Amino acid sequence: MKPGPSERPALPVNEPRRRPTINDVARLANVSKKTVSRVINQSPFVNKETRERIETVIKDLGYAPDPVARGLASRRSYLVGLIYDNPNPQHVIDTQQGILDIIRGSGLELAIHPCNRRDKDFLSGVRGFIDRQKLAGVILPSSVSEDEDLVAVLREHDTPYIRIASVLLDEPEHSIVTNDSEGARQAAEHLAGLGHRIIAHVSGPDTFRSSHERRRGFVEGLKTADLALDKKLDLRAGYTFQSGVEAGRRLMAMQTRPTAVFCGNDEMAAGVCQAIRETGLDIGKDVSVVGFDDSPLASRMWPALTTVLLPIRASGRMASVRLIGDRLTKEPQEEDRQGEVHPTLVVRASSGPVKA
Amino acid sequence: MKPGPSERPALPVNEPRRRPTINDVARLANVSKKTVSRVINQSPFVNKETRERIETVIKDLGYAPDPVARGLASRRSYLVGLIYDNPNPQHVIDTQQGILDIIRGSGLELAIHPCNRRDKDFLSGVRGFIDRQKLAGVILPSSVSEDEDLVAVLREHDTPYIRIASVLLDEPEHSIVTNDSEGARQAAEHLAGLGHRIIAHVSGPDTFRSSHERRRGFVEGLKTADLALDKKLDLRAGYTFQSGVEAGRRLMAMQTRPTAVFCGNDEMAAGVCQAIRETGLDIGKDVSVVGFDDSPLASRMWPALTTVLLPIRASGRMASVRLIGDRLTKEPQEEDRQGEVHPTLVVRASSGPVKA
DNA sequence: GCGAGCATTGACACCGGTGACAATAAGGGA
DNA sequence: TCCCTTATTGTCACCGGTGTCAATGCTCGC
Structure with missing residues (x-):
């Protein structure tokens, strides 16, 4: 907020290279700009020779349309928005990366907008x-x-x-499905298959659909x-490490202690593991733990965490293809045209057979 | 790439609410649009009464200037770019968040552009x-x-x-400094203070300045x-978990084993911890480990990792203030006007006194 | 009373594209 | 041969602001 003496300081612009x-x-192509516009917009109503002539000029000049000007005229910008409210950085990064996998090179850019759904001015933001x-698109x-x-x-x-x-x-054409329940089912079958009968569940908050699905x-x-x-044995926690610690402590304090715990995400699973350690018990031997997400944490913990891998990046790609597939310069992979991803169980050391 | 039958499908637009x-x-204010433009740009050359009249109309109408149109006319968009090449998601998220802390509400948006410096077409991208x-700005x-x-x-x-x-x-006016060396110094003093004399160092790649600084x-x-x-005892690794594991194994195999290890980041520290465990040794007792970053991993590991906290989010805020401070609607905090941040040591359980 | 100088405002072209629609040329059937 | 189509291209206004520069009205010093 410091307006200079003149209305605008005017940067030192290098005029020559415009x-x-x-x-x-x-x-240069000896046509009207409208025809050039048609060419860049892939209009089918342009004569082949004209098109080729224009394309040559475009290439020679290194011309690229200005997205800002296009945005103004067509009343739609070349910005894809990503709105999220997710405390898991890996999840966010993967989503961003998936979107960029697709829009990279198509002239679109990604603008991010994190938010907090509990804020009262969340919607106005x-x-x-x-x-x-x-x-x-968003x-x-x-x-x-x-x-x-x-x-x-x-x-x-x-x-x-x-x-x-x-x-x-209820809007399949506007949706990508991650099928969380499938992953949770695999986790349950895995633990049951190891002989566990007393299996606890630590879930995320009820306000998240994923909690219910899992x-x-x-x-x-x-x-x-x-x-x-x-x-x-069905405990509500908050998707956070600390809430996992607390849930774990409650579980470990029970008279009939569970021999296995399935957690709604890896953060809580790490918390539960901490609580188990505090009790002096052995993770993967005395108590098996399974998480969800396959976050970096899972493979770096000791013992490494059995968890459910969700292909988040792929879901970001699919969402992008569905959103702006017709504006892409490169044809998207067939797999990115799907409408859903499927989780897979990653078995590591934190889950093992139930003790006799 | 599927041009419809007409040149543009024309969305169903709700004309009324424009x-x-x-x-x-x-x-409505009975002035020329140029004068309105002056008001939104805080030009000092507008009569007080005129300004107030216009501001009233703006408020009544809920008018907000169109950043796209402004961008076209002024030849500078309202997009801040963030270019990064960093495998640490928390680092990226923190930087993004810091920037958004500042630009939020000022009409600017954040566009992200991850990249890979080793790609040959990195620069053209x-x-x-x-x-x-x-x-x-970027x-x-x-x-x-x-x-x-x-x-x-x-x-x-x-x-x-x-x-x-x-x-x-060499461009202080275009820089924010994170003073990594200060944090590393604290880590060294901490370990030396605990009585350690044989202290190893596991660094990141030489291609990163931060490796050298640390x-x-x-x-x-x-x-x-x-x-x-x-x-x-000065080992080069790659800032990755796996490279930390390998460095740790080499250290643990030495005849005069170090009693403490300082790692250039938390990922490698986690890897070193894994290697220590494989040897059957006790982290924080037999071997102390200190990391760098204070990533989420650090506090979730067991034992929790002593590490150096770098205020990344604050550095993002400072960078933004310096970049577009004059375009902000709200006056930035004094602390965000600084040009540097300072790391602090977070002592946890992975470091302890040297064994007698 | 008058020209200079400052404060304030407006006129108008332009930023770089797109939309609507007209114009023109070429081909085809009556 | 002539009118009607279809294919192709151009004209012109406009998207919503900003930059340049001129115009206007006042105040002030002499």
């Missing part, structure tokens, strides 16, 4: 974001994807969006082994 | 990014901040930039305790 514009191309920038990873108010805002602003969610929503899958998996989830 | 433009404001979008966190070619490209395109680096560069500080700290770094 980016070519559509006018330069038009002049998001509204400002999508309204100011006329986003080409990707909503798990958690914010469940926010119907947010989705309503996007619809209201005619902003395309894709939701990445743990389970199929529990549902887990219960389903138990059922195939003729087991049921004991209500007393 | 964003107010500068023209609407001008008409970056060039495309900053040239297409006429970025308001922030270069540690690692890419050391790339002189990259900086040259930015200068060439008249794009403002701020470098976040471990040590003061070593330099470490050596400096040893010196204050009249110790020197034994060349045989």
Whole structure:
């Protein structure tokens, strides 16, 4: 906030090296700029020879259309928005990376907008974001994807969006499904297969759909082994390390201690492991622990954590293809055209056969 | 790449609810749009009453200038770019968050551009990014901040930039310093104070300036305790977990085994811990380990890792203030106007007194 | 009373594209 | 041969702001 003496300081601009514009191309190709515009927009209504002539000029000049000008004229920018509310950095990074895998090289850029769904001005912040920038589209990873108010805002602003969610929503064409329950089912079957009968569950907050999905899958998996989830062994925690520690302590203090624990994410699993250690018990021997996410933590812990790998990056790619597939310069991989990913169990040392 | 039958499918637009433009404001305030433009740009050459009248209309209308149009006219967009090449997700997230702390609410957005400095077309990718979008500015966190070619490209395109680096560069006005060596010095003094005399160092790759800075500080700290770094105990690793495991194994196999290890980051420290465990030794008792970064891993490991906390988020805030401080709506905190951050040692269980 | 100088405001072109629609040329059937 | 289509291209306004520079109205010193 310091307006200089003149209205604008005027940077020292090197005039000579100026980016070519559509006018330069038009002049050199001896056509109107509208025709050049058609060529860059892949309009089919351009004569083959004309197109080739223009393409040559474009290449010679090293011309690239200005996304800002295009955005103004077409009332839609070349920015993809990523709105998220996720405390897991790896999850965020993977999602970002997946989106970039796809849009890289297509002239689109990724603008990020972390937020906090519990803030009272959460929605107005998001509204400002999508309204100011006329986003080409928005990707909503798990958690914010469940926010119907947010989705309503996007619809209201005619902003395309894709939701990445743990389970199929009522808008399949706007969704990518991560099938969390499948992973939890595998975890349950794995533990049951190791002979465990008293298996606890530490879940994330009820406000997350993924918490429910993971529990549902887990219960389903138990059922195939003729087991049921004991209500007393079904603990709500907060997806955080500390909440995992506390849940773990409660479990370890029970008279009939569980021989295995399935946790809704790796952070909580690490917390549970800490609580187990405090008790002097051996992880993977006395008590087996299974997490969810396959975060970097899982493989770096000791003993390394058995967990469920969720292909987050792939889900980001799929969401991007679905969102702006028709604007891409390179044809996307077939696998990235799918609408869902499937989790897989990664068995490590934190889970082992039940002690006799 | 599928051009429809018509040149553009034309979305179903809800005409009625249209964003107010500068023209609407001008008409209602009975002035020219240029004067409105002056008001939104805080020009001092506007009569107080006129300004107030216009501000009222702006508020009534809920008018907000269109960043895309502004970008086109002023030849500088409202996008801040973050270019990085860093495998540590927490580091990246913290930097992003720091930048957003500052630009949030000012109409600027953050566009991210991860890259790989070893790619041969790394520079052309970056060039495309900053040239297409006429970025308001670019922030270069540690690692890419050391790339002189990259900086040259930015200068060439008249794009403002701020470098976040471990040590003061020759462009102080474009830099934020993280003083990594200070943290390493504290780590050395901490270990020496615990009575350790045989202290190893596991560093990151030589291609990172931070590796050198951390070593330099470490050596400096040893010196204050009249110790020197034994060349045989100074191992190069790769900032990765696996490289830490390998370095740790080499250290544990030595005939005069070090009683303490200082690692250039937490990932490698976790790897070293794994190697120590494989040997059957006790971390924090037989061998002390100190890391660098205070990543989430550090506090979740067992035993928890003594490490150096680097205020990355704060450095992101400082970089942003320095980059676009004059475009901010809210006055930044005094502390965010600084040009450097200072690391602090976080003592946990992985370091303890040397065994008698 | 008058020109200079400052404060304030406006006119207008332009930033670099796109949309709507007109214009033109070429081909085809009556 | 002539009109109607279809294919291709161009014209022109406009997207929503900013830059340049001129115009206007006042105040002040002499």
